[in-house]
Structure formats: structure tokens, C-alpha cells
Amino acid sequence: MITPKEIREKSFNVVPIGYSRKAVRAFLEEVADQLKELVRENHQLKDELARKEKEIQELQEEARAFREALRRLDEFAETIKAQAEAEAKKIVERAEAEAEALEKDIERLWRLREKIRLDLRALLISYLEHLEERLERDKAPSRGDAPADSRAAEGPTD
Template sequence: MKLTPLDIRHQEFSGAISGYSRKEVREFLEEVSDFLEEVLRQNQGLEERIQDLERRIEEYRQGEEELRRTVISAERISHEIKANAQKEAELIVREAEAAKEKLLREGIQKSREIRMEIEAARNERAQFLAQYRSLLRSFLELSEQYEN
């Protein structure tokens, strides 16, 4: 049976010959009623506080779940960025190595061409000197013929 403070205040007892003092019973019922009213008010406040705390706990759980998803997503993105950076670095290294190899081949080829040009210039110089000496000998022979 559920009692309210109002039920206690208005409770009536049947009379008896050697019963309790009606005034004392009434005062006691008033005190019990006041006490029950205060307990019910506190209980209502505590129930409201419990509901508020349960709501806040649910909000925190949702926030925690969202944070967990965010952290997992951030970790996944971090791994993807790292993997992409690694792939890009490897690609850059491969391209740099290919460019180095190309430059080396071109340098070797250019070096060969320069050596050939130097050799050709030496041959032309030797040929020029030989022709020049021959021409000088011819002039010397001619000059000797005119002297005699």
C-alpha cells in the first residue's frame, strides 16, 4: 500500500475506551506526514539527479565512441599518409637514380666525343705541321735553287 503525506494527515482511527490521546496521535501523524513529504521531495530530487547523471553518462559514452572512431580514423589516415609518403619517396629515389644513370651515360658519351674531337684535333695538328714542314722544305729548296 502506497501512502502519501496527505493520506497520513487525514488518517482517522476509531475510538476506543482506553485508547491513545487523539491530540498526540494527530501530532505524531503530522510529524510523520511532514517527514514523509520531505523524504518524497528528496527522493524526487535524487531521481531527477539520477536521470540527469544517466543522460550525461550517455552523452559521455557517445562522445567517447565518437572520439574512439575519430582516433581510429586518424590512425588509419596517418598510416595511409605514411605509406603514400614512403611510396612517393621511393618513386623520387628511383627517378633520381634513373636521372643519375642517364646523366652518367650522357657524360660518358660526351667524354668519348670530346676525346675523339681531341684526337681528331691532334691528328689535324700533326697533319698541318707535316704539311707546313713540307711547305717550308719546298721553300728552302726553292730558295737554294735561286741562290745557286
């Protein structure tokens, strides 16, 4: 690549018929100035491109870090979800076991209630039969019109 300095220092052989040295020199100066500006602009653009590439690289690294963080969050969420489901399953199983135990207790209590009811009924029937027998004995005439109960004949015991 030709530099602005080389353009400025370029010399041409002088010939009798040719171009004006002053015009050629002015043109070469103008070309050299423009080339110098283009080179400066090219360096600026290269620097800016390097900065942008660095920014892109940093953004790509951040994006990778975010993706990794999201992946980890997804894994964590799945772990939490699995733990919650396992805990919920345990709670349901305990509740079902307690419900089954309560149903058995209720059934046992109903059977016990029925047994107590039947036992009480039998006891009451037995007392009623005993009272009826006693009433029958008390109604039956005894010898000499003596009271059937010897305690009744004795009178009050106060």
C-alpha cells in the same frame, strides 16, 4: 510503502489506558510531513539521477564519436603517409635514374672530348708534317734558281 496520506488518516482504537490522542495525532502529522518531504526529495533525486544518466549517455556517445573520428584520422594519416612515402620513393627513383643518365652523358661527353682531342691532334700533326714537307721542298735548290712555286714566279695577281 506507506504514504503521508495513510499516516494522516490512520486511526487507532481508543482504550482507557493509553496515549493522548492529540499527541499521537501531532506525531503522526509530523511523521507525515517529513515523509512527504522525503518522498518529494526522493522524486527530485530520481529526476536528477535520470538527467545525469542521460548526460552520461550523451557524453559516452560523444566519446565514442570522438574515438571513431580519431580512428578515422589515424587511418587518413596513415594513408597520407603511405602516399607521401610512395611519392618520395618515385621522386628518388626518378632522381637516381636522371643521375645515372647524366653520369652516362658525362662519360660519353668525356669520351667524345678525348676523341675530338685526339682527332684534332692527329689533324694538327698532319698539317705540321705537311708544312714541314713544304718548307723542305721550298728550301731545296731548284733548277735554274727558279722559284719552286710557279705562282710565285708569275708575281702578284692583283
